[in-house]
Each structure stands twice: as C-alpha cells, then as structure tokens.
Amino acid sequence: MSQIRRRIFTLSLLIAIFQKPLALFAVTKPKFQPKFVGQKVNFQGRVFTAVKGKVNGKMILTWDSGKVLSTPAPTKSPEVISPSPTPSVTPRIVEKIEIVIAQSNELPSNSVKKFEGINRYGYQKGYIVIRSESNLIALSDICTHQGCKVNIEKEGFHCPCHNALFDLKNGQVLRGPAAHPLESIPVREESGKIIVTD
C-alpha cells in the first residue's frame, strides 16, 4: 500500500514540475473575435489566421495558433563615414503591413465609421474610414494635438481632450488647438474587404 502511495506522490511531483515550463510556451491569441474565415492579424510578433473550430460541439470562429513573423532580410546600405566619433542610434524600422479591418458591406456609401485593427507593432489601433459616392479615405483616429482618440460626431471628428475638431470629409483641422490634419492611411478594397496599410 505504501508503495502505491509513493508512486502516486512521485507522479504528482513530475506533473507539477512539467506543467510550468509548458505554460511558458503557451501562445497568447488576439483578445478580440475574428470576423470571417481567413482574416489575418499581426499580434505580439505572430500572424494569426481566423479558422473554424469546434468548442463544446459547436462550430465557432477562432484564431489558429499563429505563425512567428519572419524578420525581413537586411538590405545593404552604402557605408557611411561619420565625421564625428559619437555613436549614432538608428531607430528600429518595421515595414508597414496590410491589415483587413472590415468587410466592404459594413460601410455603405456616404457613411463614416471607425474600425479596429492590429498594426505592425502589434498594437490595436483605430481607423476611421470615410466612403463617399466615388472615394474611400482612411484616417488615424489619433488627435494630432496630444494623441487622444477622436470621436465621430455630427459636426466633425471631435477630440474630447482639448476640443479640437476635424472635417468629416477629409480630417482637416476645423478648430484648434490641433495644428495638423488627422494622419491619412493608405486604404483599398479587394474581394469585399477593406484593407489599410499601416
């Protein structure tokens, strides 16, 4: 009997030892729900794809376990001879990526909406998309004064922090203290999806 107890104790000990290292390798998936099969997001250094999966016997849309982003091959730049002995700091350059932020039918003609997407740094970001009869424009939802998020209101994109107002048609400044228009983001539509490059 005591031998059986000893075996159970050893087994529990082994499980406790191996559980922690496994937890270290667990993948953190995006916190928001995917919208359609095949949707891709860049999150914490991995690219996740939306897939169908069974949970408790029900088919749901969920994220796969993601693939690690490949680091772009370094490009050769001409040698620079610095006249100063002071070492310079080169900022980290991360290439822009294409982000699917919505389905085309979510934005009817002559309307404006805010969508969310994960940008190239892995952070969730708000994108304002304006659809006129013939044109599609995307803007950042970050106020150019001190970085608060603007809201879509009747008279324009309104910043709640210091009351700046931007034009609903193009993000130009209508009222300070902001001095610059909202950042323009490249946007296109393909296969019924709205895609920004950021």
Ligand code: FES
């Ligand atoms: S941060 Fe928007 S007006 Fe100041």
